[in-house]
Amino acid sequence: MPFALFCGIIVDMAEYTITFTFDEEAAVWYALNDDIPLALESDSFDVLIERVKLAVPELLELNGKNHENTVLHFSMEREAVLA
Numbered sequence: 001m002p003f004a005l006f007c008g009i010i011v012d013m014a015e016y017t018i019t020f021t022f023d024e025e026a027a028v029w030y031a032l033n034d035d036i037p038l039a040l041e042s043d044s045f046d047v048l049i050e051r052v053k054l055a056v057p058e059l060l061e062l063n064g065k066n067h068e069n070t071v072l073h074f075s076m077e078r079e080a081v082l083a
Contacts, residue, residue, distance in 0.1 A: 014060075015071045018052055020045065022078040036060060049074070 018038065021030045022045075029048045031040045036059050042048035057067035 012066075013069045013071055014066065015073060016056070017073040017075055018056075020048065020074060020076045022076075024079070024081075036063070036065075045076075 016033055016035055018031050018033050021032070022028075023030060028041045028043050029045050031038060031048050031052050036056060038052065038056065038059060040048060040051050040055060042051060052072070056070070056072060060067040060070065
């Protein structure tokens with residue numbers, strides 16, 4: 001688990017990578033993470049990011065994990081098939 005130094009105090013930091021994937025056929029974005037666990041969808045990428053930021057603290061708490069000092073890394077995947 002990563003640590004950070006704030007004002008001379010070492011603080012535990014939890015880091016999670018949220019993967020955003022666009023489904024062309026369904027025209028929706030998915031946000032997934034197995035460690036939290038998280039699975040959300042939206043037709044708007046910006047709306048989905050906001051939903052993730054609201055849902056993660058609650059999901060971590062429900063699963064007995066501390067959500068303070070949590071860092072979320074966002075990774076986006078989108079494919080394009082050229083004809």
